[in-house]
Every structure is written in structure tokens, then in C-alpha cells.
Amino acid sequence: MTHPRYRPPSYDVAAAVAHLRASHERMAGLIDIVGPCALTVHNAQPFQALAQSIVYQQLNGNAAATILGRVIDIYAPKPFPTPEDLLATDDARLRAAGLSRGKLLAMKSLSQHAIDGIVPSRAEALRMPSEELIERLTQVRGIGRWTVEMFLIFGLGRPDVWPVLDFGVRKGLGMTFRKRAMPTPKQAIPFARKFSPWSSVAAWYFWRACEVEPEKLGVRPKAKKKPAPKPKPETSAKTRSR
Numbered sequence: 001m002t003h004p005r006y007r008p009p010s011y012d013v014a015a016a017v018a019h020l021r022a023s024h025e026r027m028a029g030l031i032d033i034v035g036p037c038a039l040t041v042h043n044a045q046p047f048q049a050l051a052q053s054i055v056y057q058q059l060n061g062n063a064a065a066t067i068l069g070r071v072i073d074i075y076a077p078k079p080f081p082t083p084e085d086l087l088a089t090d091d092a093r094l095r096a097a098g099l100s101r102g103k104l105l106a107m108k109s110l111s112q113h114a115i116d117g118i119v120p121s122r123a124e125a126l127r128m129p130s131e132e133l134i135e136r137l138t139q140v141r142g143i144g145r146w147t148v149e150m151f152l153i154f155g156l157g158r159p160d161v162w163p164v165l166d167f168g169v170r171k172g173l174g175m176t177f178r179k180r181a182m183p184t185p186k187q188a189i190p191f192a193r194k195f196s197p198w199s200s201v202a203a204w205y206f207w208r209a210c211e212v213e214p215e216k217l218g219v220r221p222k223a224k225k226k227p228a229p230k231p232k233p234e235t236s237a238k239t240r241s242r
């Protein structure tokens with residue numbers, strides 16, 4: 001199975017980190033703990049990147065990689081199937097490779113939308129505004145805003161994507177800014193003003209924050225609840241009268 005080549009993004013990561021460091025002292029503290037930004041992007045075509053995302057949804061990495069490998073093996077020696085290949089393949093054969101019924105339907109939907117021109121080429125995607133891409137690609141069954149935002153960050157190298165639907169981003173944000181509870185997507189939205197135009201790099205740091213010991217970020221461990229006292233045995237009325 002071939003993998004897209006990963007490389008540093010084309011934008012100025014050092015400028016992004018300097019901006020984020022200046023945005024808030026707690027952001028600067030997180031950057032000091034995590035170290036240099038190691039975000040990388042790939043050169044995959046939108047169709048290939050989204051097809052892989054569909055396979056990986058709600059699965060651990062090893063299981064998803066195994067299923068994806070089985071699907072790609074159907075079309076060997078091609079490195080990856082075309083939309084036409086997937087539409088022409090019998091459903092039972094794709095199900096036998098490990099695709100659930102929902103993912104099979106999503107892959108077929110993606111293929112048809114690619115043939116219809118809804119899924120753009122990489123060259124076209126690079127020229128399109130992020131919101132326009134999100135609007136177009138979420139027409140595909142099984143593709144939501146979060147999936148497209150991950151493609152914008154890691155596939156197209158967009159520097160200012162703020163994926164508030166991502167659990168890890170909100171968890172890391174809450175840890176860094178010492179929130180009592182993990183922010184909701186709505187509560188996380190205003191933070192984009194601090195991080196723009198480098199929200200993608202901020203998101204990368206919040207993912208890393210989830211790997212840091214909470215104490216290093218100044219997060220106090222939750223106090224263990226004291227066990228409820230054992231109820232005293234009831235005293236009979238005869239005993240109480242003594």
C-alpha cells in the first residue's frame with residue numbers, strides 16, 4: 001500500500017508559534033512543554049484522502065489500516081482505486097474486505113460525487129475557500145465538517161482551521177486554560193480570535209496537550225470522592241426507650 005508523502009506545511013510555522021506564544025501566557029507555557037511544532041501535511045488527492053478517512057472512522061488505527069489494505073489489494077497493481085473502480089466493484093466483495101454497510105455506502109457516494117465533479121481535484125481544492133470546500137464535500141454520505149477540516153489541515157496545509165468539533169482539541173484547550181469542564185464547541189469558537197491566522201497550529205498543540213501530564217499544565221487532579229459513611233444499624237423502639 002502506498003502512503004502519501006508527508007512534509008512540513010508551506011506556511012511559516014515559526015511565525016505561527018511566535019504568534020501563539022504571544023497570544024496568552026498559558027499558551028506560551030504549553031508551547032514550552034511540548035516543544036517545536038512538528039505538524040506535517042500530505043499530498044493526497046481529495047478523493048483518496050476522503051476515502052481513507054471513511055475507512056478510519058470509528059476504528060483504531062491498526063484495524064482501519066488492515067481493512068484499507070484489503071480494499072486496495074482488490075485493485076492491485078493499482079496503488080489506489082479510482083471512483084469508477086469502486087462503483088464497478090460488487091458490494092459483497094467490498095464487504096468481505098471489511099467495510100461495514102455504512103462505509104460501503106459512503107465510499108460509493110464519494111465515488112459518484114467525484115465522477116459528478118462535486119469532489120474536486122487537488123489543484124481545484126487548493127484554489128477553493130475553506131468554507132466552500134466544506135459545503136461541497138459534506139454533500140457526500142458519511143463526510144461531515146470534522147472530516148473536511150482534517151483534510152484542510154493535513155491535506156491542503158491550511159493554517160487557519162479551528163476544528164471545534166474535535167474532542168482532543170477541546171480537551172487540550174480546556175486543560176491548557178484550566179477550565180473546570182471541557183469546553184463545548186460553542187464555548188471553543190471565540191478562542192479562534194486569539195489564535196487566528198494560525199488556528200491549525202493551535203489545534204496541533206492542543207492535541208499534544210492531551211499527551212502531557214495534567215500537573216505540568218497546572219491542572220489539579222480531581223479530588224477523589226470520599227466514600228459515603230456506612231449507615232448505622234437501626235435501633236429498635238425497645239432499645240431506644242432504655
